[in-house]
Amino acid sequence: MSEAKLGHLPKPRNNPGRNLPVAIGVGAVLGGLSLLAVWIGPVGWYPLVAAAVAVATWEVVARLREHSYHIPRMPMLLLGQLMVWLSWPFGTTGLVAAYVAAVLSIMFGRLFYHGRTTPPQNYLRDTAMSIFVLTWIPLFASFAAMLSLISSDGVSGSLYIITFMLCVVASDTGGFIAGVMFGSHPMAPAVSPKKSWEGFAGSVIGGSVTGALTVSLLLGHEWWIGAIMGVGLVICATLGDLVESQFKRELGIKDMSNLLPAHGGLMDRLDGMLPSAMVTWLVLSVLGS
Template structure:
């Protein structure tokens, strides 16, 4: 299943980058539903419909309007969710856990649809102002993240003796982080050099470092959320791999980081 999905993603990026938008548009509500279901099981009142619809707006408005469309749709989604939660509990009733539930809702809206929309922005030239697609930036992201995972796993297994945050993720070690940095930064430099013509090779240095740190922190954040909710996996949509969010926890914020780095260091 994992290889099939990977093949579909690579095929879409190589032969029809516009399908990347369709794939992310389909993945967004699935991942959103996984998190909403788990939050509700934990006692949070988090709306699915406005977040899912807002996610589609962020994805599709990124095409004609770039970051303006994405951030505009994000802001509108947060406002709608605030009103939705207020009306849902009844205007004549005393608010119960409103701030807590809205904080969880905003976190969800950032974590899934907003970061997913940055994954769409990566395939556009000039921040979406034109309609020309490119897959180089996405491949840079994926190549660096995969090598980072390989380096972290290898170094952790062979040399890992000092846990980073044992209370949250016992398997993560400082040696593993060093391996992730070595492989991830090397992969980012190679990817930028060969996949992004016209870019300076050194752009891969900050890109690689930030991707490794973002991926590591993303894993730790989801691990902490799972511990708070008392669960092992976010979902069951990917047999043998847990849910979609169990695979995307580090990739989603990494997409936003990649876009920011490549936009600033143009």
């Protein structure tokens, strides 16, 4: 291609901010593992979600403990697993029961964190943060796990998971491309200076179009339902990104960990997927009922 033709291509307004070849390679590996788990079914999908919950919880709790928060690591990991696994045989009933049990365990256990004879320190702060983490990671992730249990009119749960995954990928890709190429109007500069309205528009287009196509072609429902679901997914994913950005800003860290090259920690990849999984499950479970 000649230099004259190249000169007509739009130049990116912003730096991607990461090693794209490495990031794409890591993303391809994660995507391959996810597709394998989807193909196996709930027997493969549930362990994958449970493992992701454990790693993400470990990352977040570790960062909080480094900044003087007294968060019980092992109870948080075990309670998170309880929430995920009880949602398999008992659905939302099991999930809610496990979540309530987890909250009560944290509320009561934190009273005696320093023993019976020493008054608790920073009780409200640490209890609130522990409940926040339980909600943010295992509660929302359980809805992603339960996508594998939806089935209707011969449509397997695997197709519902694929619908969710394709919408997330389309949202991320559309937002990334639009943000890098055209981003110039910050959405929430006090929280995340790099997130732009142009990037959000790209996410909305990618998520809604993909939602319309997948819900129509894969699940056999009206396309406009998928478009609405896609927009809801994008809104929750964007707000999830902003929540994690503020979380890291208050702790003064760039990434949750260095587990994934060119990505940061696992939680840095799940931040938008977790709340959007709840919206996706809500819409798709209604369709599958």
